[in-house]
Amino acid sequence: MAEESFLKKVLEENLRSPICCIIGYVDSGKTKLLDCIRGITTVQEGEARGTHIPAEIILERTKELRAGAKLKVPGLLVIDTPGHESFTNFCDLAILVVDIMRGLEPQTLESLHLLRRSNVKFLVALNKVDTICGWEKSKNAPLLKTMEQQSRDVANEFDMRLDHVKTQFQEQGLSSEIYYKNREMGETICIVPTSAISGEGIPDLLLLLVLWAQKTMVEKLTYVDKVQCTVLEVKGIEGHGITVDVVLVNGVLREGDQIVVRGSQGPIVTTIRSLLTPYPMNETRVKGTYMANREVKAAQGIIIAAEGLEHAIAGTALHVIGPNEDMEEAKKNAMAYDEDMLEEMPEDEDMLEEMPEDEAGDALEDIVNEAGDALEEIVEDIVHEEAVEVLVGVHNIVAVRRAAREKKARKNAKRETSPETTARINDVNMRKAALTKAANRQAHKTNKGNYQGLKNAQKTIFPNK
Numbered sequence: 001m002a003e004e005s006f007l008k009k010v011l012e013e014n015l016r017s018p019i020c021c022i023i024g025y026v027d028s029g030k031t032k033l034l035d036c037i038r039g040i041t042t043v044q045e046g047e048a049r050g051t052h053i054p055a056e057i058i059l060e061r062t063k064e065l066r067a068g069a070k071l072k073v074p075g076l077l078v079i080d081t082p083g084h085e086s087f088t089n090f091c092d093l094a095i096l097v098v099d100i101m102r103g104l105e106p107q108t109l110e111s112l113h114l115l116r117r118s119n120v121k122f123l124v125a126l127n128k129v130d131t132i133c134g135w136e137k138s139k140n141a142p143l144l145k146t147m148e149q150q151s152r153d154v155a156n157e158f159d160m161r162l163d164h165v166k167t168q169f170q171e172q173g174l175s176s177e178i179y180y181k182n183r184e185m186g187e188t189i190c191i192v193p194t195s196a197i198s199g200e201g202i203p204d205l206l207l208l209l210v211l212w213a214q215k216t217m218v219e220k221l222t223y224v225d226k227v228q229c230t231v232l233e234v235k236g237i238e239g240h241g242i243t244v245d246v247v248l249v250n251g252v253l254r255e256g257d258q259i260v261v262r263g264s265q266g267p268i269v270t271t272i273r274s275l276l277t278p279y280p281m282n283e284t285r286v287k288g289t290y291m292a293n294r295e296v297k298a299a300q301g302i303i304i305a306a307e308g309l310e311h312a313i314a315g316t317a318l319h320v321i322g323p324n325e326d327m328e329e330a331k332k333n334a335m336a337y338d339e340d341m342l343e344e345m346p347e348d349e350d351m352l353e354e355m356p357e358d359e360a361g362d363a364l365e366d367i368v369n370e371a372g373d374a375l376e377e378i379v380e381d382i383v384h385e386e387a388v389e390v391l392v393g394v395h396n397i398v399a400v401r402r403a404a405r406e407k408k409a410r411k412n413a414k415r416e417t418s419p420e421t422t423a424r425i426n427d428v429n430m431r432k433a434a435l436t437k438a439a440n441r442q443a444h445k446t447n448k449g450n451y452q453g454l455k456n457a458q459k460t461i462f463p464n465k
Helices: 002-012 030-038 055-062 085-089 106-117 143-148 152-171 202-216 327-344 347-354 357-375 378-383 400-414 419-461
Strands: 019-024 050-054 075-080 093-099 121-127 175-178 188-193 228-237 241-250 252-254 258-261 268-278 290-293 295-297 300-306 317-320
Touching (some): 019 030, 019 106, 030 050, 030 075, 030 093, 030 121, 050 055, 050 300, 055 202, 075 202, 093 202, 152 175, 228 300, 252 268, 268 295, 295 300
Parallel strands (some): 019 093, 093 121, 121 188, 175 188
Antiparallel strands (some): 050 075, 228 241, 228 317, 241 300, 258 268, 268 300
């Protein structure tokens, strides 16, 4: 027991920042929410991609909610979700942004299904609470404080809209609850009401994310030296040429490192010329001055300037070539890694599928209970209420292989059909058109007959007219 405690302490002393992705419908305010989390008021023209928020700033932003909170991670790396699914490879946590006035929209459901399919833990930011008619704004206030200032009518409308969103989640097979009332020890999602305009609820969101990560992900967040890096975007920057935005999950990148990335015309081998990061609390996709670094340690969002990156593919892994590593083998691995990843990852799910049904259920229940036990005191720490318990849900077991099969099936469905099938479809369409035409002709005759019958009746009833 003493050895386990010592090992846990050692691990906690070497944690990297958790990586949190913001995902949701484009009009739900997710980019403005990211701007608010970063504590700046920039417009969303730059479509912000990633920002590292140091622990000291998190403590400053949440001191009214929980003064003296103990943070074991160096900060929080927040990333606006890229346009491809690679974020699920490096994302530790996610915020699903939902507009309280609109609820779950089709694009929100797509995001929800992606998170569940990828086994990414997430909570819900129920955004735009300030748009409720009569809402009294309180800038950057914790949720419970701002709720105390609302009138009864406003509180009733808030509860009504909250219940509507909870019902929508229930229709998707998920239970949810506002985070400070969440006492379920099962797969219950925490909902944090927020306003990206006034900053209300942001302290709750930040503190809940950090406490959740450091309580339940110690092993995953333990820093390792092996470089783990993903390309987010390829873009040109004036004065630096073609660059790549990357997220460095583990390890260290240095100027002069030789790297290999996957390209549309084959593997790209190049040398890092510059490692650029935004100045503290600035954004990697907003134009401006970047800070040059000789080396950058994970976790961090970085812009890499190097030769020959024009054909690099977003969403693929970046590898650093070691001093004793074979160049051809590294190039081969770079091209093969992303193709083989889906086949390598889902072993745990396969094992679960092969279990008898009762054993599989017990295994899932153990995972849920373990996470629930670890999260039991988080909300109590935040809102100072001993009676409040929480579980920010552990969702579906990894289903990567199943997702790959579904994706392949969708591709097959889009392929061109055979000539025989096309002929049958055309024949059916012609028959439908003929039936529609006949039905319209019959309806015309019926209407004409009804009109003549009405005229005859009028003559009988009113003979003088």
